[in-house]
Amino acid sequence: MNIQQRQQQFQQYLVRSGLKATRQRDLIARAFFATSSHISAEALYRRVNGRDRRIGLVTVYRTLKLLKDAGLAHERQFGEGRALFEHATKRHHDHMICTHCGKITEFENCEIEELQEQVARRFGFTLQDHKLELYGLCQECRKGAGRGPARTRANGVR
Numbered sequence: 001m002n003i004q005q006r007q008q009q010f011q012q013y014l015v016r017s018g019l020k021a022t023r024q025r026d027l028i029a030r031a032f033f034a035t036s037s038h039i040s041a042e043a044l045y046r047r048v049n050g051r052d053r054r055i056g057l058v059t060v061y062r063t064l065k066l067l068k069d070a071g072l073a074h075e076r077q078f079g080e081g082r083a084l085f086e087h088a089t090k091r092h093h094d095h096m097i098c099t100h101c102g103k104i105t106e107f108e109n110c111e112i113e114e115l116q117e118q119v120a121r122r123f124g125f126t127l128q129d130h131k132l133e134l135y136g137l138c139q140e141c142r143k144g145a146g147r148g149p150a151r152t153r154a155n156g157v158r
């Protein structure tokens with residue numbers, strides 16, 4: 001889906017919900033679709049505010065919520081209440097988060113996916129979705145720290 005199509009999907013969602021497609025919402029959505037990675041509401045706010053000073057942080061929060069409801073954005077919580085948004089149209093992937101510099105690496109591993117299915121089956125559980133987050137030190141931060149292997153913490157399966 002290109003930006004134009006996502007923009008269209010968002011407009012349609014707004015119409016269906018009886019909301020107006022304002023110029024500000026349009027600008028915020030466009031800026032969000034133009035991001036390639038994970039972005040916080042504050043960072044998105046700084047981007048759009050550079051283009052239109054009248055756009056406030058609250059409007060950005062509300063528009064991100066609408067994008068979420070429209071199925072176009074995913075909200076991720078990466079430790080310490082750090083909420084980041086990413087495109088919901090991307091294919092499934094999991095995340096590795098550096099606890100030192102905050103760098104986020106996306107990965108997908110078929111074996112892990114399959115193991116999760118197996119574990120769920122063993123408990124008679126039907127898996128619908130999951131989030132896997134690995135916390136530790138990225139390559140650069142490991143070099144900087146010069147310490148042993150990175151400490152990792154799997155953040156459960158949901």
Ligand SMILES: [Zn+2]
Binds near residue numbers: 098102141
């Ligand atoms: Zn790092």
Ligand SMILES: [Zn+2]
Binds near residue numbers: 094
């Ligand atoms: Zn991601």
